[in-house]
Amino acid sequence: MRLINEARTRLALMARSWGQNLLRTHLARQVAWLMAVAAGWEALARASVYPPILFPRLSDVLATLVTEMRTGEILARTGWSLGTICTGVALAVAISIAAAGIALGIRPLRPLVDALLNVLHPLPGIAVLPIFLLWFGTGAPAVLAVVVFSCIWPMVQNLLAGLEAVPRTQIEVGRNLGLRRARLILFVLIPASLPYALAGLRLAWARGWQTAVAGEMVFGAGGGDGGLGWFIYKRRFFLEIPAVFAGMLMIIIIGILVEHVVFGTLERLTVRRWGMSRAE
Amino acid sequence: MRLIGIEATSPGGDGQWWARKRLFAEAAVIALALAVLIAPTSALLSTRVSAARQPLEKIRIAQQFGLVYAPLSIARELEIFEKHGLQVEWRQLGSGAAINEALIAGQVDVGFMGIPPFLIGWDKGVPWKVAVGFGEVPIMLITYRKDIKSLTDFTSKDRIALPSPGSVQHLLLGMAARRELGNAKALDSLLVAMAHPDGMAALLARRGITAHFTTPPYAFELLSQPGFHAVLTDRQAFGGRFSFNVGVVTKQFHDSRPQAYRQFVAALTEAMNWLETHKKEAAPLLAPEFNLSVEKTYAYLTWPGVHYTVEVRGLMKFARFMYENGFIRNMPASLDDLVWENARALVPPGEE
């Protein structure tokens, strides 16, 4: 009995200190502020200062989000967007690896890759969409091409930087152990440049996600195709503003999930665990 | 003023000077507050006064670019709004959705839009009604594909471009699809939203899209290409005439400025009627603005199916179709739900 009581007290103490820690963390403060903003939004919407059709209540938006999830459309659209972006990022990664390989492997081509990088990196993906529409046709292929375009440059840049930042010593240790070419690249160069590659991937994802949504919104996709951008675009024309906000919430949710859960986990398991993280 | 200056510099008056300065500051604040309170009243008074002498009412009108908006250009050229005592503030907006939002937000008083977007807003409780009709133009679904002769020939691989979801074109396609394919939304999975010029370019390039549902001058341009033909016209789809655009006025403007509202309707009616009856004279006036030759402009103005009229056609038929097929949730009980009192007379008999 005494033992149980003791354990209970200890648990309670742990829970309290954990709660206090949570409150003190930066994350908790951010959440608190977000709640405050949400409450302000709801209050402002209820006060009907702005036409409700343009400035819906947060509660309506959340209700719409739930309804849309239940009918499945928003999930299908999200799935389509995620499909586009994943395909796009995967293609971009493959192309970037090839480009980085060419730049580092074939000396005379290095200035070409650098020049392309310098010229095209500042160009937002969405700006090339009109051209890509002519080249690749409307809808999915053009949006995918634009996503790939916007993902490639940060990826290439980071891969090159990462490969160049691999300490010479580590390469020589590998060579000393008799590793050549493929094995040296696979077992030394790639893991050693992983922090840069991850940073590049993170950037590529962010740019790709923005571009995919914006691309669908500006030039539409249509009908069966089309992701969240198209969802928002369509609902706007039917003046279903809560649904427009719901679509935006979905984009935010996906963004947070990928940023913190996917990339966060990936980094915790790799570069952070190895003390290689550049973010700290 | 000079007295104050002397006092401020008088010997031993340092503290006094500050006290005085503070007093002035307080007075200034009070004066400012009074000014803020009085200003609107006086402004109101002054407008009243000036209205009595020179009756120029301000009105904000949203417009888009295109031959459909020719009556507004004519009204500008001939200063018809001014003649009716209106001073117009023009708002050039990029899309129908932007016009809707500007009206809802109270940033413009009058906007022109297709009947379906108007009904979508009405359905959502936007306080607006139709004040005038804004002309009729032919709308055509055009393709370069010889094998496509009717809606039944489209396959899941084809893509149909139209300006936006919920547009007149979208609803016309829905009506035709309902009749020919049994489901108003049968072709929705083929739709691609594209602005008219982009859609035309894509169709001419035969890239990505199979057909483009569009209006003049794009429709005329496409039809002049060899092998391009219309699969569907607005008449076939709708089964009659309807207003391509309607002039929509918010309740706020209609109720609070009845005088300006009447002047607007009168001026627009005059501009429309003048254009309809003076196409020959209108062509050279409009050609520069649309960057077309006078001949071409004239050809467009006189194209079969182009009517510049304030008559309001097709409202209830669109409403019924949209209601029955789930595009809107409410059915207007009568025309009065949709049009302001003056426009009742603009609806041809038998359209109720």
Place this chain on the structure above:
Amino acid sequence: MAVFLNHHQRREGAEPLLAVNSLYKRFPSPRGGGELTVLAGVELTVYRGEFLSIIGRSGCGKTTLLRCIAGFEKPSRGSLLIEGREITGPGIDRMMVFQETDQLFLWLTVLGNVEFALQAAGVPRRERRARAVHYLEMVGLERFLEYYPHQLSGGMKQRVAIARALSVAPRMLLMDEPFAALDAMTRNVLQQELLRLWQETKITIIFVTHNIQEAIIQSDRILVLRPLLPANGANTPCGAADNGSQRPLSSIAALIENTLPRPRRPDMPGFGAIWRQLNLLIGHDGEARTEPEDEAEAVAESAAEPAGAIVLDGKAT
């Protein structure tokens, strides 16, 4: 105690392992145009099981010589033979331990780093772990097997690097100032441990350092290199070495047999004499000279002792 030798002199009962024959190494001049000669006329025989230190001022080519032996650099002229075979590239028979503490693979644990080397060396999977643990025990890291390099101190990292190098059973260990980045205390400890390992494994060690005391405490023989360039950096002797109008310069200043009894301590008789000799050979602006610890001891130990024959430029004086 210190005997200055001719580098070709046979050591009694010792078996030659590595032979460096008239080695020259030139690099393209960083200032563009022409070449910079870093090593010239190096003749050296390294015997199995010996501890040889290479010492000299910075820029005298001691690291370059080590890298030539490791196979990372190709000789411009001359040859390097290990057990009679020509060295053409890096190989697992000559394991390098670098000065940099980033030589460990950060993404592998302590154990993983050693196992990785064993895998590269072709050791069967089931033998790897036991062998890795064995070598990590030798350097006293058996409690840190699952640690990642970033969780280790600088000294521990160098121990892992040594264990990793030893694990693949190389013919020789090439150490390039492996303790230079460590604090004095850790350095002393690691010196002692290295000596213990050397005695346990009987491995041949070539050890590059600019620390005279370290060289004396550890090595059987000390190779003193001298820079081919004047201290001010003007590039004259290289050309001279090439056109043959002058007698070619050799990089080797001296090769000294260190006969002080082990274990060696800086305050033991004879230590100071060798220290001063080396200091003199290295030259007065050498980095080594600026080390106060060494200098103080050298002054304290001012009773000079006679040394053997001094060999300069390969010729007895």
